[in-house]
Amino acid sequence: xxxxxxxGLLTAFFAGGYFALRAIPAxxxxxxxxxxxxxxxxxxxxxxxxxxxFVDLDKLPFPVTVKLTPDRAPAQGVESHYxxxxxxxxxxxxxxxxxxxxxxxxxxLLLVDxxxxxxxxxxxxxVGDTGEWTFAFTPHGGGPxxxxxxxxxxxxxREMIGEAQLSVKGEDEPAVHRGLAPFKDDGYVYNLNSSSKxxxxxxxxxxxxxxxxxxxxxxxxxxxxxxxxxxxAFDPTRNGVAHLHPTLTGKETDPTHxxxxxxxxxxxxxxxxxxxxxxxxxRERYVPFDIQVTN
Numbered sequence: 300x301x302x303x304x305x306x307g308l309l310t311a312f313f314a315g316g317y318f319a320l321r322a323i324p325a326x327x328x329x330x331x332x333x334x335x336x337x338x339x340x341x342x343x344x345x346x347x348x349x350x351x352x353f354v355d356l357d358k359l360p361f362p363v364t365v366k367l368t369p370d371r372a373p374a375q376g377v378e379s380h381y382x383x384x385x386x387x388x389x390x391x392x393x394x395x396x397x398x399x400x401x402x403x404x405x406x407x408l409l410l411v412d413x414x415x416x417x418x419x420x421x422x423x424x425x426v427g428d429t430g431e432w433t434f435a436f437t438p439h440g441g442g443p444x445x446x447x448x449x450x451x452x453x454x455x456x457r458e459m460i461g462e463a464q465l466s467v468k469g470e471d472e473p474a475v476h477r478g479l480a481p482f483k484d485d486g487y488v489y490n491l492n493s494s495s496k497x498x499x500x501x502x503x504x505x506x507x508x509x510x511x512x513x514x515x516x517x518x519x520x521x522x523x524x525x526x527x528x529x530x531x532a533f534d535p536t537r538n539g540v541a542h543l544h545p546t547l548t549g550k551e552t553d554p555t556h557x558x559x560x561x562x563x564x565x566x567x568x569x570x571x572x573x574x575x576x577x578x579x580x581x582r583e584r585y586v587p588f589d590i591q592v593t594n
Contacts, residue, residue, distance in 0.1 A: 353532060353565045355539040356447075356462055362388040365448045365461040375441040375469025383408075383423055383432040385448060385461060392430035399453040402524040402544070406432060409447040409540060410465070412440045415533050415572040416472035418585055441469025445537045460540070476570075482586045486513050491573060491588040498592045500568045506530065506543075506590075508575050509558040517554050521578040527551055528559045529576040532590075534569060541565070565592045 368382045385393040385406075398405045408421040417439040423432035438444060444465040451458050482489040487510060494505035508528055510518050520527045528551075532541040545551060545559040565571060575586040 351541050351543045351561075351563055353534070353539055353541040353563075353567075353571075354460055355534075355566070356460060357538045359539075361459045361461060363393075363448075363459055363461040364388070365446065365463040367446065367463050367465065369465075373436075373438060373444075373465055373467040375438055375467055378435050378437040380433060380435050381423075382426075383434065383448070384430055385450065393450070393452065394428045394430045395425040395432075396428050397453055399451040399456060401449075401451050401458070402526065404524060405450065407449040407524075407542075408434065409449065409531060409542070410436060410438075410444055411533055411537060412438070412444050412467075412472055413442050413537070414440070414472050414474035415535070415537070416440060416474060416587075417444075418531065418533075418572075418574045418587070420529075420531070420576060420583075420585075438465075438467045438469070440472035441467045442471040443467075447540050449542065477587055477589045479588055479590065482588065483513070484584065484586070487511065487518070487579065487584075488513055489575060489586040491575065491586075491590075493590065498565065498590060500592050500594055501564070501566050503562055503564050506561045506563060506573070507558050508545075508561070508577075508586075509556060510577060510579070511556050515555060518557055519579070520551070520557055521581065523576055523578045523583060527557075527577070530561050530563075531574045531576070532563065532565070533572045533574075534567070535572075568592045568594045 364386045366384045366386060370380045373379050387393065395405055404422045405425070406423050408423060409418070410421065411418045419436065421434050421436060423434040425432050444467055446463045446465060448461040449458060479491055490509045492507045492509070498504045508530065510520065512518055523529060526544050528545055530543040532543070541563060543561040543563055545561055548558070548560050550558040569592055571590050571592060573588045573590055575588070577584055
């Protein structure tokens with residue numbers, strides 16, 4: 300009788316712990332962030348003061364395979380349509396009903412060419428709940444593209460990153476070392492600044508993205524996936540990625556010179572390509588910069 304009672308109490312204890320852990324709310328901000336501290340302003344989500352690490356998939360591969368099937372051979376400047384599936388090791392493919400929303404979407408695709416000159420962020424659409432997804436992609440360059448699929452299984456609420464390769468017929472986009480020079484496009488000027496003269500490997504650093512009109516007029520940033528901007532960092536070998544969301548500083552709503560701050564932590568020294576993504580006048584825009592990380 301005593302043994303039965305002890306077993307019953309232990310069972311109740313662990314069952315209670317299990318359901319208590321399952322009841323803990325999960326935030327969209329746990330996507331690629333090591334602190335879950337979301338804050339909101341004017342209905343927009345910012346991700347607190349937590350930094351985002353660079354995820355090196357050569358050192359930390361995730362147990363998922365991304366399978367891509369194009370409707371035609373991928374070619375530079377030509378739109379192709381793809382079918383995609385996410386297949387975990389030793390399990391059935393992930394269905395949309397098994398994924399959690401993060402930054403307003405279930406699945407994020409980051410596609411980049413070998414020279415890091417063509418970066419695109421795409422959201423595949425699910426085909427019912429079959430586990431298949433579809434999307435269209437028009438590469439601006441040729442050569443080998445790497446595809447990163449980022450998502451969160453709702454059961455674990457921990458982000459996963461799968462990767463795949465695309466061979467695109469055409470000429471490689473020529474590599475350009477851009478540094479932190481202002482990027483000008485369509486009447487707007489973009490700047491990326493660092494909080495320190497040198498960014499040290501393994502240490503948090505703050506990057507600030509600012510936007511101005513060349514004529515000094517009003518700048519109205521529009522929401523992009525639930526926030527006002529994104530930064531994505533790639534290393535030259537495309538071994539991994541860091542996906543950053545802005546912190547809330549009060550400067551992001553400046554009517555003529557909005558500034559958005561991001562915290563990043565890059566473990567290895569070297570040069571990194573930073574792509575900023577914003578939305579202005581109902582069009583999403585991608586702006587490139589390069590930063591150097593020291594030992």
